[in-house]
Amino acid sequence: MTASITLHDGTTIPQLGFGTFKVPPEDTAATVGEALSVGYRHIDTAQGYGNEAGVGQAIAESGIARDDIYVTSKLTNSMHRRDDALRSFDDTMDKLGLDELDLFLIHWPLPTLYDGDFVSTWKVMLEFVEQGRVRSAGVSNFQPDHLAQIIDATGVAPVVNQIEVHPFFRNEAARIASHEHGIAVEAWGPLARGEAVKDPVIREIAAETARQPSQVALRWHVQRGDIVFPKSMHRERMEENFAIFDFGLSEEQMERIDALDKGAAGRQGPDPDTFDRA
Numbered sequence: 001m002t003a004s005i006t007l008h009d010g011t012t013i014p015q016l017g018f019g020t021f022k023v024p025p026e027d028t029a030a031t032v033g034e035a036l037s038v039g040y041r042h043i044d045t046a047q048g049y050g051n052e053a054g055v056g057q058a059i060a061e062s063g064i065a066r067d068d069i070y071v072t073s074k075l076t077n078s079m080h081r082r083d084d085a086l087r088s089f090d091d092t093m094d095k096l097g098l099d100e101l102d103l104f105l106i107h108w109p110l111p112t113l114y115d116g117d118f119v120s121t122w123k124v125m126l127e128f129v130e131q132g133r134v135r136s137a138g139v140s141n142f143q144p145d146h147l148a149q150i151i152d153a154t155g156v157a158p159v160v161n162q163i164e165v166h167p168f169f170r171n172e173a174a175r176i177a178s179h180e181h182g183i184a185v186e187a188w189g190p191l192a193r194g195e196a197v198k199d200p201v202i203r204e205i206a207a208e209t210a211r212q213p214s215q216v217a218l219r220w221h222v223q224r225g226d227i228v229f230p231k232s233m234h235r236e237r238m239e240e241n242f243a244i245f246d247f248g249l250s251e252e253q254m255e256r257i258d259a260l261d262k263g264a265a266g267r268q269g270p271d272p273d274t275f276d277r278a
């Protein structure tokens with residue numbers, strides 16, 4: 001059993017999902033099929049991952065009712081202009097084989113490209129919702145001032161902000177700004193791309209709780225209220241990462257993990273203020 005979170009538009013999202021960044025296109029149908037058979041019902045993909053078709057194939061082959069699977073994709077960096085966004089969204093839906101997408105995100109704000117105009121891109125996302133093709137619209141890698149700009153311009157806040165968050169980079173400024181607008185936080189790279197399981201403090205807490213280090217790291221996220229979707233190509237890890245709702249961390253254990261934060265030095269991905277790969 002996984003928990004679910006109610007978003008500000010009234011929809012719900014499973015708090016635990018499965019990530020697909022770096023799942024090779026040719027392996028995606030089998031890998032996502034495996035994740036669905038483990039019990040995952042929330043899949044995070046993106047146009048930029050090149051594997052939406054495999055996700056669609058796995059969903060179709062699973063026999064699981066469409067309404068029981070939550071699917072997210074993301075508008076890629078080269079498609080921010082309205083015409084490109086419309087075309088690429090059609091392509092996403094063809095590849096996924098879906099009539100309606102649960103959640104569509106702007107992948108990166110790209111404040112130094114497109115004349116810094118991510119507001120127009122946000123308006124296109126809202127069009128998809130109005131047309132009933134996307135249930136919820138969100139953003140990814142938006143900094144506090146980026147959130148303020150799109151909300152000031154449209155009066156509509158994204159339902160989620162998908163940002164890098166893990167024990168070595170708590171990203172509190174972006175988390176707090178998101179919460180202030182009623183936006184749920186999705187923590188990408190929740191295992192710090194595998195580094196979290198090697199950390200001595202996390203391993204110590206794993207021994208104290210008779211759990212695996214990955215479960216301790218993921219449990220820390222869900223106790224903070226964030227949505228997570230760890231990626232793994234291995235079934236035993238998929239199972240391990242899925243079993244995080246039958247134990248808890250004490251306040252003291254949570255604080256010891258909080259203390260691993262290295263601030264900006266802990267960031268593993270690009271800085272959204274300067275990232276400009278279109």
Ligand SMILES: NC(=O)c1ccc[n+]([C@@H]2O[C@H](COP(=O)([O-])OP(=O)(O)OC[C@H]3O[C@@H](n4cnc5c(N)ncnc54)[C@H](OP(=O)(O)O)[C@@H]3O)[C@@H](O)[C@H]2O)c1
Nearest residue numbers: 019020021188189190191192193194214230231232233237
């Ligand atoms: N919006 C964005 O800009 C953005 C950026 C990055 C990621 N994301 C999303 O967030 C998802 C998760 O992030 P991520 O994939 O970068 O990193 P992650 O989930 O933190 O870590 C994945 C890495 O950890 C390893 N791993 C997984 N489970 C493990 C376990 N139980 N024990 C030991 N190692 C384990 C995996 O290896 P194996 O596969 O070999 O098991 C893989 O190398 C992505 O898949 C994607 O959907 C979004």
